Amino acid sequence: MVTVNEAKQRIIANTLTLPAVRIPVAEAVGSYLSEDVISPIALPPFRQSSMDGYAILHSDVTGSGTSLxxxxxxxxxxxxxxxxxxxMAVRIFTGAPVPEGATAVVMQENTTSADGSVQIREFPVVEGKNIRREGQQIARGAVALRAGTLISPGAxxxxxxxxxxxxxxxxKPRVGLLVTGDELLKAGEALEPGKIYESNSAMLQAALAQAGIIEVSISYASDDLDATITxxxxxxEEYDVVLASGGIxxxxxxxxxxxxxxxxxxxxxxxxxxxxxxxxxFGRMGEKLIFALPGNPASSLVCYYEYVLPALRKIMGSEEPFLRSVRLPLRHAYRFDGERDEFxxxxxxxxEVVSLDGQESFVIGSFAVANAIxxxxxxxxxxxAGELVEVHLLPL
Known part of the structure; x- marks a missing residue:
C-alpha cells in the first residue's frame, strides 16, 4: 500500500506526454499548446478609440466649454x-482609428455639438485619454501564449x-472504459431484486468530456475471469488509457x-x-496507462479527480496537472479515526469550506453539489471549526 503522495508521484513519473499535432484554433479548446505562440501582429494594430466621442488635441482644451x-x-x-x-475635433466611434495629430478622445456625454462645432465640457483633458495604444494588448513578435497553456474559448x-x-x-488520449459487475443494469432495463443501475460509465464519460476528451469507448464484462481478460x-490493444470500473x-x-x-x-x-x-x-502496458477504479461511485470519482485527471492532463501537455489547491478554514469541526488519509x-x-453530508463511498448525491474535495x-x-485545511478545487 502506498501513500497518497507516493501514488501521485508514481503516476506522474510513469506518464508520457503525447506528440504534437497542428490543428485549427477553433478545434483546439481543451488542448494544451506544445509550443509558444508568437503574435504576428500588434493588438490593436493601430491607435484605437475606446469611446464614442471626439478626437482632439488635449492641449486645446483650456477650460470647460472650449469650442472646437x-x-x-x-x-x-x-x-x-x-x-x-x-x-479641430473629429467625430469618432468606439473601435475606430484615432486620426493623426489627436492626443485624446473626449466621450460624447461630456460634449455638446451644434452648427459645425463641439463644446468640450470636460477639463482638464488628460493626454492619451480613451485611446488604446498600438500594441497595448500585445506587441508584434511577443509571446501571446506559452507552451503548456490550456486553450479556452477566450484563448x-x-x-x-x-x-x-x-x-x-x-x-488527446483515446480512453477505453471497462465496466464490470453482474449486479449492474443498463439504462431502461426493469429494476430487479439485487440489481442496481450502472452509472459509473456515464459519470466518468462526463468527467472525461469536461477534460476535453471525447474519444471514449465503453465496454462491459461479466464477473468472470476469461470475460474480463478478453x-x-x-x-x-486500441486505447492510450484504460479505465476499469469495479472488480478491483x-x-x-x-x-x-x-x-x-x-x-x-x-x-x-x-x-x-x-x-x-x-x-x-495503477499500471502500465508499454506506454499505455491502466487505472482500475473502485466500483463505489464516490470512490471512483475521487480517484478520477485525484489520480486519473492529472495523468490525462500530463499526457495532453499540462505543466500543472493536479487540481488547484488552496487552504481555507473549515466551517464545522471534523473528526475521524483510522490510519488512512481522508478525502x-x-x-x-x-x-470557507463546508464538508457535505453523505461522505460514504456509495453516496454520489453529495458529489452532485460539490465544487471541491x-x-x-x-x-x-x-x-x-475555523482551522485551515487543504482544499482541491474541482473543474468547472
Missing part, C-alpha cells in the same frame, strides 16, 4: 482619416484576433487485477492509504 471646429469623422474600418490640427478569441488560425497542441485485452477489490468475483496480470501488465501500485478509494490500481466531498462557500492527512484527524 468639427473636421470630419472616423468610424470603425475607415482607412482614410482627417488630420487633427489645433482647434480562441485572442488567437483569432491575431490571425493565428492553427496551433500546435499535444494529442475485454481488457481488447481495450489495451478482494472479493471472490473481483477479477480485474488477476486479468491484468494474465495480460502481462505491470502493476505500479495497488491500494492507496486513503478513504474512500483504497483499492485503486471529503465539499463546497467552497465564500472564504477536502484532503485531510491522518496527522490532521481532529480539525476544529
Amino acid at each position: 471646429r468639427l473636421a470630419g469623422e472616423s468610424k470603425a474600418g475607415q482607412a482614410e482619416l482627417p488630420v487633427v490640427g489645433a482647434g 480562441v478569441g485572442f488567437l483569432k484576433g491575431m490571425n493565428v488560425n492553427e496551433v500546435a497542441v499535444h494529442s 475485454a481488457l485485452g481488447a481495450l489495451l 477489490s478482494v472479493g471472490d468475483y473481483d477479477f480485474v487485477g488477476t486479468a491484468l496480470e494474465a495480460l502481462g501488465a505491470e502493476t505500479i501500485f495497488y491500494k492507496v492509504r486513503q478513504k474512500p478509494g483504497k483499492p485503486l490500481l 471529503l466531498k465539499a463546497r467552497v462557500e465564500g472564504d 477536502i484532503y485531510l492527512p491522518v496527522e490532521q484527524n481532529r480539525v476544529e
Whole structure:
C-alpha cells in the first residue's frame, strides 16, 4: 500500500506526454499548446478609440466649454482619416482609428455639438485619454501564449484576433472504459431484486468530456475471469488509457487485477492509504496507462479527480496537472479515526469550506453539489471549526 503522495508521484513519473499535432484554433479548446505562440501582429494594430466621442488635441482644451471646429469623422474600418490640427475635433466611434495629430478622445456625454462645432465640457483633458495604444494588448513578435497553456474559448478569441488560425497542441488520449459487475443494469432495463443501475460509465464519460476528451469507448464484462481478460485485452490493444470500473477489490468475483496480470501488465501500485478509494490500481502496458477504479461511485470519482485527471492532463501537455489547491478554514469541526488519509466531498462557500453530508463511498448525491474535495492527512484527524485545511478545487 502506498501513500497518497507516493501514488501521485508514481503516476506522474510513469506518464508520457503525447506528440504534437497542428490543428485549427477553433478545434483546439481543451488542448494544451506544445509550443509558444508568437503574435504576428500588434493588438490593436493601430491607435484605437475606446469611446464614442471626439478626437482632439488635449492641449486645446483650456477650460470647460472650449469650442472646437468639427473636421470630419472616423468610424470603425475607415482607412482614410482627417488630420487633427489645433482647434479641430473629429467625430469618432468606439473601435475606430484615432486620426493623426489627436492626443485624446473626449466621450460624447461630456460634449455638446451644434452648427459645425463641439463644446468640450470636460477639463482638464488628460493626454492619451480613451485611446488604446498600438500594441497595448500585445506587441508584434511577443509571446501571446506559452507552451503548456490550456486553450479556452477566450484563448480562441485572442488567437483569432491575431490571425493565428492553427496551433500546435499535444494529442488527446483515446480512453477505453471497462465496466464490470453482474449486479449492474443498463439504462431502461426493469429494476430487479439485487440489481442496481450502472452509472459509473456515464459519470466518468462526463468527467472525461469536461477534460476535453471525447474519444471514449465503453465496454462491459461479466464477473468472470476469461470475460474480463478478453475485454481488457481488447481495450489495451486500441486505447492510450484504460479505465476499469469495479472488480478491483478482494472479493471472490473481483477479477480485474488477476486479468491484468494474465495480460502481462505491470502493476505500479495497488491500494492507496486513503478513504474512500483504497483499492485503486495503477499500471502500465508499454506506454499505455491502466487505472482500475473502485466500483463505489464516490470512490471512483475521487480517484478520477485525484489520480486519473492529472495523468490525462500530463499526457495532453499540462505543466500543472493536479487540481488547484488552496487552504481555507473549515466551517464545522471534523473528526475521524483510522490510519488512512481522508478525502471529503465539499463546497467552497465564500472564504470557507463546508464538508457535505453523505461522505460514504456509495453516496454520489453529495458529489452532485460539490465544487471541491477536502484532503485531510491522518496527522490532521481532529480539525476544529475555523482551522485551515487543504482544499482541491474541482473543474468547472
